[in-house]
Amino acid sequence: EGVSVGSAVREQHGRDESVHRCRPPDVVVFPRSVEEVSALAKICHHHQLPMIPFGTGTGLEGGVGALKGGVCFSLRRMDQVLDLHQEDFDVTVEPGVTRKGLNSYLRDTGLWFPVDPGADASLCGMAATSASGTNAVRYGTMRENVLNLEVVLADGTVLHTAGKGRRPRKTSASYNLTNLFVGSEGTLGIITKVTLRLYGIPESMVSAVCSFPSVQSAVDSTVQILQAGVAIARIEFLDDVMINACNRFNNLSYEVTPTPFLEFHGSSKSMQEQVSITEEITRDNGGSDFAWAEDEETRGRLWKARHDAWYAALALRPGCKAYSTDVCVPISRLPQIIVETKEDLIRNNITGPIAGHVGDGNFHCLIVLDPNDPDEVQRVHSFTERLETLVFRWLQTAKHVLPVSQPH
Amino acid sequence: EGVSVGSAVREQHGRDESVHRCRPPDVVVFPRSVEEVSALAKICHHHQLPMIPFGTGTGLEGGVGALKGGVCFSLRRMDQVLDLHQEDFDVTVEPGVTRKGLNSYLRDTGLWFPVDPGADASLCGMAATSASGTNAVRYGTMRENVLNLEVVLADGTVLHTAGKGRRPRKTSASYNLTNLFVGSEGTLGIITKVTLRLYGIPESMVSAVCSFPSVQSAVDSTVQILQAGVAIARIEFLDDVMINACNRFNNLSYEVTPTPFLEFHGSSKSMQEQVSITEEITRDNGGSDFAWAEDEETRGRLWKARHDAWYAALALRPGCKAYSTDVCVPISRLPQIIVETKEDLIRNNITGPIAGHVGDGNFHCLIVLDPNDPDEVQRVHSFTERLETLVFRWLQTAKHVLPVSQPH
Known part of the structure; x- marks a missing residue:
């Protein structure tokens, strides 16, 4: 976190400034819904193909490299902001929604999402990598600000880490699966929705x-x-x-x-x-x-x-x-x-x-x-x-x- | 959380006010170190005996009931405050240290641990049950305030969820095991040390x-x-x-x-x-x-x-x-x-x-x-x-x- 590299750099500078060698997948798929992600995951699982979730590719650590080839799940076509609850300070977004995209969507509500790793990363990607940033000292990192995740597991199973449709401020129901997936870097499943805490824009x-x-x-x-x-x-x-x-x-x-x-x-x-x-x-x-x-x-x-x-x-x-x-x-x-x-x-x-x-x-x-x-x-x-x-x-x-x- | 019951009530009122029927274990052991906890766990594991971790017994939900008998690990003899780092706002304590005990220990440092479920619970027990309380709105619950845990697994293995001796404010090393154990209610292991964030006492x-x-x-x-x-x-x-x-x-x-x-x-x-x-x-x-x-x-x-x-x-x-x-x-x-x-x-x-x-x-x-x-x-x-x-x-x-x- 902290600075932007990878595809963002390639786009801006026309070449790869990252230290991670480009390791392209065999296939890129562009699912439009969790059902499509799940169906595709089932096929990959059946054929034992590696799956590489891809948000905006702004990560520095080379996590989107397809070291063994396989199928890249580019999720930017799933780009809806869902279920904004202004009065409860929470919102749910799909993987195509970036940090800046969400804050622009929220512009007239008096709310914002403060976690800021520098790059205009996908919020689901920020959850996957447990992103932090300049104002973590005040608002915490993704770890403290993710309320729920929808995840597609390797075999295509769809899981809601805090229960379907839930957005608990606090919970003691079952294990804390949400924070197991936050920071799991795509190794445990593909994040297809994230529910986030929002904050009032300070006076x-x-x-x-x-x-x-x-x-x-x-x-x-x-x-x-x-x-x-x-x-x-x-x-x-x-x-x-x-x-x-x-x-x-x-x-x-x-x-x-x-x-x-x-x-x-x-x-x-x-x-x-x-x-x-x-x-x-x-x-x-x-x-x-x-x-x-x-x-x-x-x-x-x-x-x-x-x-x-x-x-x-x-x-x-x-x-x-x-x-x-x-x-x-x-x-x-x-x-x-x-x-x-x-x-x-x-x-x-x-x-x-x-x-x-x-x-x-x-x-x-x-x-x-x-x-x-x-x-x-x-x-x-x-x-x-x-x-x-x-x-x-x-x-x-x-x-x-x-x-x-x-x-x- | 919120109010005190169980053994605390029994001590104060001389009878059991809890709705959970008393389900005593077959044996109670009083280990004095993580090595003893580990050795005892190995024995229980070998003989397939249920293990019930016990801190102060202030929980409301009956989590310390020995439904199938077995061995209760009473941890109150492990009662040391370890590794206070005033300048970094963190401290490590054993299971016998309660919330009030720690705050009394900290009295002259200008620091305190604010999570307050009402009862004078063991801090390791508060981690195990993901305790919350009256000032969660400002300081968060145990989830936001545990930096590391030492845990004895069912087979006696000793695990440090964030690495031995570590007290990271932020980390992206491996899975977030700390928050998997926070709230696991003793089902994943016995917590023998907790490293906590501290706060300055407000002016x-x-x-x-x-x-x-x-x-x-x-x-x-x-x-x-x-x-x-x-x-x-x-x-x-x-x-x-x-x-x-x-x-x-x-x-x-x-x-x-x-x-x-x-x-x-x-x-x-x-x-x-x-x-x-x-x-x-x-x-x-x-x-x-x-x-x-x-x-x-x-x-x-x-x-x-x-x-x-x-x-x-x-x-x-x-x-x-x-x-x-x-x-x-x-x-x-x-x-x-x-x-x-x-x-x-x-x-x-x-x-x-x-x-x-x-x-x-x-x-x-x-x-x-x-x-x-x-x-x-x-x-x-x-x-x-x-x-x-x-x-x-x-x-x-x-x-x-x-x-x-x-x-x-």
């Missing part, structure tokens, strides 16, 4: 940025803001290399220093209070140029820069490919880990701007490398191994480092 | 009560408060029968009308704003006597009344037994369902004060009945069947109605 949103003299002081600040219980909606960290890339790519002029991007959601009154506590903490940590903005345009520009981070990183070295690490550690260990990781990148001459949803201790190195330079590939490979070791050995609290495969 | 807490002319207007009010996006921490509804019972039991003098109990957590400033929006909504719905309190004593008295609801209900008819229904519906349907349910109770002459965490659409009828009166038992039985039908047929959104067994 006011304020964004803020601040420059710091060092990575340590910037990350210390974000950690202290979280520990102070400031009700922050988004908190993202960009290091100097990332800021420089964003400035170039989006024609901006942020100071090239370690920089947290922050956002607060709430009433106008509570907003002022949150901002002033945050300002105090950043000042105590040597932060300067604390700038905040309430208007949508300035805020939009700021978050566009963050969302374009992947492309901005790629633009640092035209013709190269990008490869992202994905690590989650307890926030108390975050400053140390980021500092050490950054030193490692510099020492080994690796282009790896750092960005992360530090709200939950998660950060990415967006490594840009020349896949035809075996020495560089080897250095990146060794770096990811050291990062993995660092995280596992010293912290005993890793999330997930992407499998260290040969980038190509 | 300020304000409680409020308000009287309403009708159930409809009271529930409408609470629904509108939620829909207005007021960041409420607790919201409980008590009907006139329940308020009357609480007044008598706790020597209070609340007006005997449908009454919501509310609580707000946050900074002093945001508090005033929340309270004033709430006051406006309640006034618009005909509410009167809006009273709010910031001091701990008044707040304590109010929530004690709510927590004692079960005993207060029982005290309405000394010598009788209590039986609770447990229904969760979308909040938009809540006013209608509660009104209809209340009419049914009155029409059939059933003593059934109503209380509920209406924040997530969940409410209980605390039915008090004479188990030796077959006519009354039959009337209660029919009532619960009608409630079940009402919920399932009209709403297509039920949570869980307790299995309708013959109360005894």
Whole structure:
């Protein structure tokens, strides 16, 4: 999560920027209903054919690769928004509905779906991959926001994980199958409907940025803001290399220093209070140029820069490919880990701007490398191994480092 | 959840007030470590003996009954608080540690664990039963607050659902086994450690009560408060029968009308704003006597009344037994369902004060009945069947109605 790649990149750049080799299926089917998905699954099951569910293909991890060929279920023709219950803050959508598509549909209701992995992903795909994003610290990830799933199992059986037509806020009926399928990455079944929690659009949103003299002081600040219980909606960290890339790519002029991007959601009154506590903490940590903005345009520009981070990183070295690490550690260990990781990148001459949803201790190195330079590939490979070791050995609290495969 | 029964009641009242018949095991073992639990499980597994995990026995649903005899694993001797990470807001505890025990341990840290089902339950038991409570609307249920579990499977295998020593805020590593075990009610394994999210104790807490002319207007009010996006921490509804019972039991003098109990957590400033929006909504719905309190004593008295609801209900008819229904519906349907349910109770002459965490659409009828009166038992039985039908047929959104067994 975090940035967009795969088919989205291919569409925008006309070529494959992903490190995952294209592994096409033998057949692509375009079912229009759960009944068709089920009928097709029965045929595949009978003939023992691999099935690959496909939403928008914006995932970074190569989950849609048909490693053994088989049948790709492209689900974008199932694109209905179903059963919007405004008064209960929930909605059900089919796999062709994306995050932005749903929010555009909801525009006049005063509601929105906040989980935002960056890419305009399919919501069913976001459920399948347990997507997270910039504002997880306030609204949670898909895990906390999926109320029910309709799933077609490998043999064509249709299952409703929380019961047909149900949208429980809380339940103690049977096992929590919903959260077993959330994050199952298509390995347990094909998600054909997702029922989601919605939220009221906050009265006011304020964004803020601040420059710091060092990575340590910037990350210390974000950690202290979280520990102070400031009700922050988004908190993202960009290091100097990332800021420089964003400035170039989006024609901006942020100071090239370690920089947290922050956002607060709430009433106008509570907003002022949150901002002033945050300002105090950043000042105590040597932060300067604390700038905040309430208007949508300035805020939009700021978050566009963050969302374009992947492309901005790629633009640092035209013709190269990008490869992202994905690590989650307890926030108390975050400053140390980021500092050490950054030193490692510099020492080994690796282009790896750092960005992360530090709200939950998660950060990415967006490594840009020349896949035809075996020495560089080897250095990146060794770096990811050291990062993995660092995280596992010293912290005993890793999330997930992407499998260290040969980038190509 | 919601109220305390079982062994806690037996301890306090010297007799069994539960509707579940006592079904003792053949043997009770008192392991002191996960190794002992594992070794004992291996023996039971080898001899095909049923295993019944037992924490504090405060559950209402009879989950600790040894229906086929076997070996009860009483886990209260494993009572250590382990691995408190203040800076990361997490802690790991053994099954003998209760909710109140943990909060008392945390007293000087500025942190607390907010999930509060009423009873002073074991935290591992709360994980096993996916406990919820009065402030789920703000802090979520156990589902959102368990980061990792150590579990002994039926054959003695020790499993860490999120990896040994891990306490991830977010993860995409493997299937979400943690949430498969949360709510599994002891059917998948014996929980021997739980790692929990902690929260900062809010700067300020304000409680409020308000009287309403009708159930409809009271529930409408609470629904509108939620829909207005007021960041409420607790919201409980008590009907006139329940308020009357609480007044008598706790020597209070609340007006005997449908009454919501509310609580707000946050900074002093945001508090005033929340309270004033709430006051406006309640006034618009005909509410009167809006009273709010910031001091701990008044707040304590109010929530004690709510927590004692079960005993207060029982005290309405000394010598009788209590039986609770447990229904969760979308909040938009809540006013209608509660009104209809209340009419049914009155029409059939059933003593059934109503209380509920209406924040997530969940409410209980605390039915008090004479188990030796077959006519009354039959009337209660029919009532619960009608409630079940009402919920399932009209709403297509039920949570869980307790299995309708013959109360005894």
